[in-house]
Amino acid sequence: MPLSEYEQRVLDELERDLGTDPKLKSALAHSHRSATRLLAAGLGVVAGLGVVLAGVMYQNLVVGIAGFALMTASALWAIAGGHAQQAKPSGENKGAGGKQRHQGFMNRLEERFEKRREQGDL
Numbered sequence: 001m002p003l004s005e006y007e008q009r010v011l012d013e014l015e016r017d018l019g020t021d022p023k024l025k026s027a028l029a030h031s032h033r034s035a036t037r038l039l040a041a042g043l044g045v046v047a048g049l050g051v052v053l054a055g056v057m058y059q060n061l062v063v064g065i066a067g068f069a070l071m072t073a074s075a076l077w078a079i080a081g082g083h084a085q086q087a088k089p090s091g092e093n094k095g096a097g098g099k100q101r102h103q104g105f106m107n108r109l110e111e112r113f114e115k116r117r118e119q120g121d122l
Helices: 005-020 022-030 035-057 061-080 105-119
Strands: none
Touching: 035 061
């Protein structure tokens, strides 16, 4: 069933808007996890498990903890997948006077809460 003229115009406008959204581009660019990264992380988890088992076999607590740390670091590395290195769009880092703008976690939560309350989502 073909789209009406209005529906086609709205669809074209949505496509145009999606192409200019820097947050969407950034999210899509960093959402891909390569098979090599996942394989390396899997091997790290398996190696960490081996170190944990060696620590248990030789009753060495330090070796067991090191193995657990290796497993955890490998899993987090696979999950992060480059999100920690995500660049902010231009203009977002600058505040008044060119100083770097820093906004705390709690401030962002408060802003989101206020937006939801204003929209009636709460």
